[in-house]
Amino acid sequence: MAGASVIEEQMRVATDPAIPAIEFDQLTKRFGEHAAVDNMTFTVPRGSIFGFLGPNGAGKTTTIGMAVGLIPPTAGTARVLGFDVATQLPEVLRHVGAMVERPAFYPFLSGRMNLQIFAKQAGLDDKVRVDEVIEMVGMSERADAKFGGYSTGMKQRIGIASALLDDPDVTILDEPTSGLDPAGQREIRALVRRLADAGHTVFLSSHILGEIQDVCTHVAIINRGKLVATGQMHEILETSNELVIDVDRPEEARSELTQMVAADDVHLENGRLIVQTPLEQAAEINMRLVQAGFAVSQLRHREKDLEDRFLELTEQHTRSELNNG
Ligand SMILES: Nc1ncnc2c1ncn2[C@@H]1O[C@H](COP(=O)(O)OP(=O)(O)O)[C@@H](O)[C@H]1O
Ligand SMILES: [Mg+2]
Numbered sequence: 001m002a003g004a005s006v007i008e009e010q011m012r013v014a015t016d017p018a019i020p021a022i023e024f025d026q027l028t029k030r031f032g033e034h035a036a037v038d039n040m041t042f043t044v045p046r047g048s049i050f051g052f053l054g055p056n057g058a059g060k061t062t063t064i065g066m067a068v069g070l071i072p073p074t075a076g077t078a079r080v081l082g083f084d085v086a087t088q089l090p091e092v093l094r095h096v097g098a099m100v101e102r103p104a105f106y107p108f109l110s111g112r113m114n115l116q117i118f119a120k121q122a123g124l125d126d127k128v129r130v131d132e133v134i135e136m137v138g139m140s141e142r143a144d145a146k147f148g149g150y151s152t153g154m155k156q157r158i159g160i161a162s163a164l165l166d167d168p169d170v171t172i173l174d175e176p177t178s179g180l181d182p183a184g185q186r187e188i189r190a191l192v193r194r195l196a197d198a199g200h201t202v203f204l205s206s207h208i209l210g211e212i213q214d215v216c217t218h219v220a221i222i223n224r225g226k227l228v229a230t231g232q233m234h235e236i237l238e239t240s241n242e243l244v245i246d247v248d249r250p251e252e253a254r255s256e257l258t259q260m261v262a263a264d265d266v267h268l269e270n271g272r273l274i275v276q277t278p279l280e281q282a283a284e285i286n287m288r289l290v291q292a293g294f295a296v297s298q299l300r301h302r303e304k305d306l307e308d309r310f311l312e313l314t315e316q317h318t319r320s321e322l323n324n325g
Contacts, residue, residue, distance in 0.1 A: 019082040021046050021170045021201035022067060026076035029062050036062040038225040039076070044203055049196045051216035052205040053310060059225040060205040061100065064174050068098045080170060097168030099159045099176065107148025111139055111158045114147050118162045133161040138187055152179035171195055173204040177211055189215045209307045223314040224321060236309060243282055245273040246298035253294050260288060
């Protein structure tokens with residue numbers, strides 16, 4: 001039967017691990033002359049927690065809008081689980097749960113009632129599922145209070161709950177932690193991890209980097225509508241050419257090392273030795289210190305944190321854009 005084969009085909013696509021969760025291919029959105037999203041190409045792997053980072057105005061919401069069919073692209077394509085958003089939107093929506101901007105809720109109804117209305121509109125008349133998503137976002141105790149009386153964080157959590165109603169394979173959250181205090185942000189991170197542990201792909205945008213650093217497996221950094229960098233988080237947090245060494249008698253150890261590397265390349269920082277050196281030299285440095293009778297308790301590469309890396313990349317990018325006119 002033709003109908004059955006269409007469903008089989010969709011099931012195959014939805015469960016084939018080789019098909020990425022999201023693919024953006026030369027995606028472009030112009031508002032008049034201004035390219036809000038400019039020739040954006042990158043892939044969101046299945047099962048990843050993918051951080052979509054960029055300063056305000058970089059084009060995050062516009063990109064997400066194109067991924068979920070809210071904004072028609074000027075050029076290029078967005079695919080979700082292999083389905084073309086432009087031509088297969090119903091299939092896309094069957095697999096995606098999204099929170100883009102803040103959804104409209106009735107202030108005079110409870111969080112629970114609002115979610116039940118959402119569920120009904122989506123054809124999911126299932127009170128058990130509403131209770132589940134309320135539990136997932138940690139709103140069980142306040143679910144029956146009026147939405148209008150909630151804090152920003154609680155409103156945000158009800159928004160996220162609405163995105164999870166259909167148990168989506170791919171969850172897209174636009175700035176899910178905006179307006180949350182650190183405790184609320186932590187809760188959202190824990191929620192994102194639980195979703196990923198359950199096999200979901202989570203794509204979330206943010207302009208705040210620290211919070212993305214611990215939770216995301218992959219990242220794309222954008223600036224002025226353009227992709228600046230993308231890859232696994234650890235690739236982006238590229239190790240610098242710096243060794244951090246914990247050693248007894250650090251001052252003497254410093255002198256010892258100046259016989260091996262230039263004096264300018266080794267200094268003390270908070271009682272630790274910092275050595276500028278090609279990373280291949282680490283073993284040699286360790287051996288030299290140990291042979292000279294020092295107790296080396298730790299020797300590691302200094303990782304730049306994402307905040308620094310992000311600023312570095314976006315500033316470089318902005319400079320080169322300005323130089324090119
Ligand atoms: N509907 C629109 N009309 C005109 N310009 C828009 C529209 N939506 C967004 N923009 C512009 O596109 C750029 C990217 O916006 P947006 O995607 O909202 O960025 P972000 O979500 O990263 O803060 C901004 O310069 C913004 O002013
Ligand atoms: Mg935005």
